[in-house]
Amino acid sequence: AQSVTQLDSHVSVSEGTPVLLRCNYSSSYSPSLFWYVQHPNKGLQLLLKYTSAATLVKGINGFEAEFKKSETSFHLTKPSAHMSDAAEYFCVVSPVRGTYKYIFGTGTRLKVLA
Amino acid sequence: GAVVSQHPSWVICKSGTSVKIECRSLDFQATTMFWYRQFPKQSLMLMATSNEGSKATYEQGVEKDKFLINHASLTLSTLTVTSAHPEDSSFYICSVTGEASTDTQYFGPGTRLTVL
Numbered sequence: 150a151q152s153v154t155q156l157d158s159h160v161s162v163s164e165g166t167p168v169l170l171r172c173n174y175s176s177s178y179s180p181s182l183f184w185y186v187q188h189p190n191k192g193l194q195l196l197l198k199y200t201s202a203a204t205l206v207k208g209i210n211g212f213e214a215e216f217k218k219s220e221t222s223f224h225l226t227k228p229s230a231h232m233s234d235a236a237e238y239f240c241v242v243s244p245v246r247g248t249y250k251y252i253f254g255t256g257t258r259l260k261v262l263a
Numbered sequence: 264g265a266v267v268s269q270h271p272s273w274v275i276c277k278s279g280t281s282v283k284i285e286c287r288s289l290d291f292q293a294t295t296m297f298w299y300r301q302f303p304k305q306s307l308m309l310m311a312t313s314n315e316g317s318k319a320t321y322e323q324g325v326e327k328d329k330f331l332i333n334h335a336s337l338t339l340s341t342l343t344v345t346s347a348h349p350e351d352s353s354f355y356i357c358s359v360t361g362e363a364s365t366d367t368q369y370f371g372p373g374t375r376l377t378v379l
């Protein structure tokens with residue numbers, strides 16, 4: 150069965166320090182993987198996606214994620230947090246490439262402290 | 264990516280009335296549209312998938328007669344919550360995907376429905 154696990158429901162970092170949001174997935178096939186961000190009362194914005202090209206994926210706003218097949222992980226990182234990064238982050242897997250159905254993680258709320 | 268709008272952004276209605284929510288893909292031929300609902304501090308729950316010109320496919324446990332979905336064109340889908348009750352209060356989000364990008368969904372800004 151396909152699944153996504155976001156290991157931390159809440160993460161707090163100080164402004165200017167690195168961000169690490171963890172995501173592990175389970176998929177029988179070679180999946181497409183995504184990170185989305187959701188600010189309060191807003192829709193989801195695509196940060197980045199992995200679709201079997203380079204394993205290190207660069208996204209918007211300085212975020213990047215590394216696909217590690219051996220660890221079935223797709224952790225999201227950013228070198229230096231900004232106050233505007235405070236939001237909910239969702240790791241998503243589309244288990245079978247070329248299909249549309251998403252499996253969502255439970256989300257990680259990122260808090261950035263001044 | 265695609266630009267997706269939803270209208271209205273928020274709505275308050277009385278119990279027993281019906282509410283229609285529109286989802287528009289502004290610059291993208293959306294062959295498939297999705298409707299989700301999201302409860303506070305929770306992840307998104309897929310309600311239904313609609314393909315242009317076809318009947319929607321509903322997820323298990325979602326009442327077809329209560330949540331009417333129409334996808335009449337490549338740029339517009341509507342969700343009608345019929346005979347709304349307070350338990351239908353939620354954040355409803357649509358997303359789109361198309362032939363140019365079948366594995367990436369682009370999300371609308373959401374509609375906050377409050378049923379009194």
